[in-house]
Amino acid sequence: xxxxxxxxxxxxxxxxxxxxxxxxxxTQLAVTYLFFAGIFFGGKAxxxxxxxxxxxxxxxxxxxxxxxxxxxxxxxxxxMQEAQWGTLEQLYMSPYGFERVMAVNAVVRLLESxxxxxxxxxxxxxxxxxxxxxxxxxxxxxxxxxxxSALGIGFVFAGLALVYKRIENLFGLFNFGLLFLIxxxxxxxxxxAALPLTQGxxxxxxxxxDGVALWNLPAIELAILVATAVGYAAVGMxxxxxxxxxxxxxxxxxQY
Amino acid sequence: MTGSSYxxxxxxxxxxxxxxxxxxxxxxGLRKTYGDGDDAVVAVDDVSFTVDAGEIVGVLGxxxxxxxxxxxxxxxxxxxxxxxxTVAGVDVATNQRAVYEHVGAMLEGARNVYWRxxxxxxxxxxxxxxxxxxxxxxxxxxxxxxxxxxxxxxxVPVRELSRGQKQKVALACTLARDADVVFLDEPTLGLDVxxxxxxxxxxxxxxxxxxxxxVLSSHDMDVVERVCxxxxxxxDGSVVADERVDDLVEVFATQAYRLRVSNxxxxxxxxxxxxxxxxxxxxxxxxxxxxxxxxxxxxxxLVDAVRxxxxxxxxxxxxxPDLEDVFVELTSDDEPTARHDEPTARHDEPTARHDExxxxxxxPTVADTEGTRTSPETPATDGGGES
Numbered sequence: 334x335x336x337x338x339x340x341x342x343x344x345x346x347x348x349x350x351x352x353x354x355x356x357x358x359x360t361q362l363a364v365t366y367l368f369f370a371g372i373f374f375g376g377k378a379x380x381x382x383x384x385x386x387x388x389x390x391x392x393x394x395x396x397x398x399x400x401x402x403x404x405x406x407x408x409x410x411x412x413m414q415e416a417q418w419g420t421l422e423q424l425y426m427s428p429y430g431f432e433r434v435m436a437v438n439a440v441v442r443l444l445e446s447x448x449x450x451x452x453x454x455x456x457x458x459x460x461x462x463x464x465x466x467x468x469x470x471x472x473x474x475x476x477x478x479x480x481x482s483a484l485g486i487g488f489v490f491a492g493l494a495l496v497y498k499r500i501e502n503l504f505g506l507f508n509f510g511l512l513f514l515i516x517x518x519x520x521x522x523x524x525x526a527a528l529p530l531t532q533g534x535x536x537x538x539x540x541x542x543d544g545v546a547l548w549n550l551p552a553i554e555l556a557i558l559v560a561t562a563v564g565y566a567a568v569g570m571x572x573x574x575x576x577x578x579x580x581x582x583x584x585x586x587x588q589y
Numbered sequence: 590m591t592g593s594s595y596x597x598x599x600x601x602x603x604x605x606x607x608x609x610x611x612x613x614x615x616x617x618g619l620r621k622t623y624g625d626g627d628d629a630v631v632a633v634d635d636v637s638f639t640v641d642a643g644e645i646v647g648v649l650g651x652x653x654x655x656x657x658x659x660x661x662x663x664x665x666x667x668x669x670x671x672x673x674x675t676v677a678g679v680d681v682a683t684n685q686r687a688v689y690e691h692v693g694a695m696l697e698g699a700r701n702v703y704w705r706x707x708x709x710x711x712x713x714x715x716x717x718x719x720x721x722x723x724x725x726x727x728x729x730x731x732x733x734x735x736x737x738x739x740x741x742x743x744x745v746p747v748r749e750l751s752r753g754q755k756q757k758v759a760l761a762c763t764l765a766r767d768a769d770v771v772f773l774d775e776p777t778l779g780l781d782v783x784x785x786x787x788x789x790x791x792x793x794x795x796x797x798x799x800x801x802x803x804v805l806s807s808h809d810m811d812v813v814e815r816v817c818x819x820x821x822x823x824x825d826g827s828v829v830a831d832e833r834v835d836d837l838v839e840v841f842a843t844q845a846y847r848l849r850v851s852n853x854x855x856x857x858x859x860x861x862x863x864x865x866x867x868x869x870x871x872x873x874x875x876x877x878x879x880x881x882x883x884x885x886x887x888x889x890x891l892v893d894a895v896r897x898x899x900x901x902x903x904x905x906x907x908x909x910p911d912l913e914d915v916f917v918e919l920t921s922d923d924e925p926t927a928r929h930d931e932p933t934a935r936h937d938e939p940t941a942r943h944d945e946x947x948x949x950x951x952x953p954t955v956a957d958t959e960g961t962r963t964s965p966e967t968p969a970t971d972g973g974g975e976s
Contacts, residue, residue, distance in 0.1 A: 334720040335722060338717045338722050338723070339717055339718070341717070342713065342714050342717030342718060342723070345710070345713075345714070346703065346706065346710075346714055349705060349706050349710060350703075350705055350706075353705040353746075354705075418700065418703065418704075419697035419700025419701055420697075420700070420701060420702070420703060422664075422666055422694070422696055422697070423694075423701055423715065423718065423762075424718065425666060426664060426665075426666070426689045426692065426694060427689060427718045427719065427720070428686050428687070428689040428690040428719065428720040429686070429718070429720065430685075430686050434718065578668070581665070581666065581667055581668045582667075582668050583623065584621075584623065584658065584661065584666075584667045586661075586666050586667075587661070587666065587696060587697070
C-alpha cells in the first residue's frame with residue numbers, strides 16, 4: 334500500500350468532482366471575492382483613503398479565511414457528501430483505515446485551499462493594487478500550521494456529521510466564527526492564542542504585511558502555533574474516532 | 590429455480606452449515622442490540638454460521654430479520670454487542686484493516702460508486718482505496734469490464750449509464766481491489782432480467798474460477814436458488830435454517846399432486862382414501878383435483894384407486910416447493926417446522942411450485958422448466974399423460 338497512490342486517488346477524484354460542478358466551484362470563489370469587494374469598495378466609499386492603511390491586514394485575513402474554510406468545511410462536507418452518495422462505507426472499508434483516508438483527504442483539501450487562497454489573493458491584490466510579501470518559505474509553513482488547527486475543528490464537525498449527517502447550518506455558523514478567530518487581537522490578549530487560527534493569523538499578518546521572515550518570528554510564538562496546530566488536529570482526530578465508534582455502535586455509518 | 594448453464598451443480602460447499610476446513614467467514618454468536626434498558630431492541634440474536642472459501646452463501650430473511658446488520662457486523666461497519674466475526678481468518682473486531690485487505694462489499698448497489706466519475710476512474714479509485722496501485726491492476730480492470738459487458742462504457746461517466754450498468758460498475762468496483770471475500774446486499778435489485786443474469790453469471794464464475802467467497806443477501810429467491818450453494822435464513826434476528834439449497838427444498842418437499850382424470854362415480858371417495866383432497870372440480874366430465882399423500886408409496890394407492898374406478902388418468906403434476914416456498918414457510922408468523930440443525934418438512938399446506946410432469950409408459954419424470962432439478966423418486970405408472 335502506498336500513501337502516494339491514496340493521495341493521488343483522492344486528489345484526482347476531487348479534481349473531477351470540481352470540474353463536474355463548475356458553477357458550484359466558481360460560485361464559491363465568486364462569493365468570497367464579492368464579500369471582500371463589498372468590504373473594500375464599501376469601506377472606500379465610507380472611509381475614503383483611510384481604508385488603505387488597513388487593507389493589507391484585510392487581504393491577509395481574507396486569504397487565511399478562504400483557506401481555513403476550504404479545509405475546515407471540506408473535511409465535514411466530505412463526510413456528508415460521501416454519506417449522501419452512498420460511498421462512505423466504501424471509504425470506511427479501506428485497509429488504510431478510515432482515519433488515515435480522511436487524513437489524506439484533509440491533505441487534499443489543504444492543497445485545494447492553497448489553490449483557492451492563491452486565486453482569491455491574486456484577485457484581491459489586483460483589485461486593490463496592493464502588494465504583500467509572499468516569501469514561500471515563510472508563508473507556506475505558516476499557512477499549513479494555521480490551517481491545521483482549522484482542520485482539527487473540521488474533524489470534530491466531520492465526526493458530528495458521521496453521527497448526525499445534516500449539520501450544514503452548524504458549520505455554516507462556524508464559517509463566520511472563523512472570521513472572528515482570524516481577526517482576534519492576540520497581541521492585546523495573549524490568551525486568545527490558544528484558540529484555533531488566532532496565532533497563525535497574527536503571524537501571517539506580520540509575515541505578509543511587514544515582510545518578517547519565518548526565522549525572524551519569536552520562537553515562543555512559533556511554538557504556540559505548532560502546539561495549537563498539533564493540539565487541535567489531535568483533538569479533531571480523537572473526536573472523530575469517538576464519533577466513528579458511536580456511528581458504528583448505532584449503525585449510522587451507512588445512513589444519510 | 591436452477592437451470593442455466595452456470596448453476597451451482599456440483600458445488601463443493603458443505604451442507605448444513607458445517608464448518609469446513611477453510612472457513613472464509615465465521616459468525617459466532619453474533620448479537621446486536623440497539624438502545625439500552627426498556628428501549629433496547631434486539632436486531633440480531635446469537636447468529637452463527639460459517640462460509641467456506643469459494644462458497645456462495647445467501648443470507649435471507651424478511652425485512653427486519655437482521656440480514657443487513659449481520660453483514661455489517663461481519664464487515665465491522667456495525668459493532669456487535671456480543672459474539673465474534675472472523676473474515677479471511679482475521680478477527681473483525683481487533684484487526685479491521687487487515688480484514689479490509691481481503692474484502693469487498695456492495696452494500697448500496699449502484700450508489701456505491703461515484704456517478705460523476707467515469708467507469709474506469711471509479712475502478713482506479715476503488716482499487717487505490719483498497720490498497721492496490723491502479724497501474725498494476727489495469728489488466729484486471731479490463732477483465733472485469735469485459736466479463737460484465739461494459740468495456741465500451743469504460744470512459745463514460747457513471748451517471749450516463751443505465752441502472753443495470755451502474756450496478757455492474759458497482760460490482761466491478763467491489764472486485765477492483767482483488768478481494769477474496771465479497772459481500773453483496775441485494776446485488777440484483779432493480780435490474781432487468783438480462784443484467785441480473787449477467788451479474789449472476791459473473792458471481793458464479795468468480796466463485797468457481799477465482800475461488801472468491803460470496804455472501805449475498807437478496808429477496809429474489811430465483812437469484813438465490815440459481816447462484817447460492819447454501820442459504821442462511823434469518824427470522825427475527827436468529828438463524829432459522831442453514832442448509833444447502835437443494836437439501837432445504839428437498840426437506841420441504843411434499844407428496845402433493847395435481848391430477849386430471851375422467852370423472853367416474855365414487856372416484857372422489859376413492860381418492861380421498863389415499864390422501865387429503867385439497868380441491869376438486871369437475872368440468873366436461875373431467876375431474877381436476879389436488880391431493881396430498883402421506884408418503885411416496887401412497888402414490889401407488891392413488892393410481893390404483895383411479896384405475897379401480899374405471900377412470901382414465903389424463904395428466905398429473907407433482908407440486909414441489911421451491912426456495913421461495915421454503916423461505917415463506919420458515920419465516921412466516923406460523924410456527925416454523927424446520928429447525929436450524931434439522932429442518933423438517935410439513936405436509937399440511939399446499940405449496941405453490943408446479944413442476945410439469947410428463948408421463949410415459951415406464952416412469953414419470955419431472956421436467957423442471959429449467960431442467961436441472963428432479964423431484965424425489967416418483968413411482969412408476971402406466972397411465973397415459975400429457976406430454
